[in-house]
Amino acid sequence: MVKTASTMLPLGTKAPGFSLPNIDGSTVSLSDLAGSKGLLVVFMCNHCPFVKHLRTQLAEFATEYQAKGLAVVGISSNDVANYEDDSPEKMQAEAADAGYTFPYLYDESQDVAKAYRAACTPDFFLFDADQSLVYRGQFDDSRPGNEKRITGADLRAASDAVLAGKDVSPEQTPAIGCNIKWIEAPEYFTGVSAE
Numbered sequence: 001m002v003k004t005a006s007t008m009l010p011l012g013t014k015a016p017g018f019s020l021p022n023i024d025g026s027t028v029s030l031s032d033l034a035g036s037k038g039l040l041v042v043f044m045c046n047h048c049p050f051v052k053h054l055r056t057q058l059a060e061f062a063t064e065y066q067a068k069g070l071a072v073v074g075i076s077s078n079d080v081a082n083y084e085d086d087s088p089e090k091m092q093a094e095a096a097d098a099g100y101t102f103p104y105l106y107d108e109s110q111d112v113a114k115a116y117r118a119a120c121t122p123d124f125f126l127f128d129a130d131q132s133l134v135y136r137g138q139f140d141d142s143r144p145g146n147e148k149r150i151t152g153a154d155l156r157a158a159s160d161a162v163l164a165g166k167d168v169s170p171e172q173t174p175a176i177g178c179n180i181k182w183i184e185a186p187e188y189f190t191g192v193s194a195e
Contacts, residue, residue, distance in 0.1 A: 003177070014133075037163050038134075052144075057151075075105045083181045110182065
């Protein structure tokens with residue numbers, strides 16, 4: 001398990017567009033998510049221990065914050081030829097099992113992950129109502145094996161600020177997770193991180 005850190009996309013970046021297949025057979029585009037109080041894009045997958053570690057709390061967070069007006073979308077960009085556990089069929093089963101209430105999209109070309117400069121799973125990108133990036137970083141400081149309670153404190157604080165129309169603190173800690181399983185790794189991806 002290689003620990004990889006978020007690239008920390010510059011704050012203020014506009015959300016890159018996408019149009020991807022959802023596990024329910026529909027197509028979801030960035031434009032479909034316009035008009036919300038904010039938007040959370042989570043790069044994630046089924047098999048990563050870091051995602052599994054917080055999947056229950058992520059599902060609870062999404063349900064709670066969607067009710068408050070935050071749009072949430074999950075995107076899996078992993079190479080499924082070599083990581084069959086992340087196939088769209090298994091994404092559908094995982095979403096049902098985990099209780100995800102948000103669209104779970106499959107980025108087969110990995111172009112969307114590259115547009116967001118995503119690096120790890122999970123990798124969180126929070127945008128305001130104008131779809132400008134205000135937070136990129138960790139859910140909280142709990143990691144598999146570190147015995148810290150999963151609270152979602154970092155993402156909750158940022159989301160609460162967005163929903164209240166307040167500024168999000170620029171002091172942000174990178175997300176840490178497994179590297180995205182690239183077909184061909186992008187130039188920005190270094191692949192190693194120390195925590």
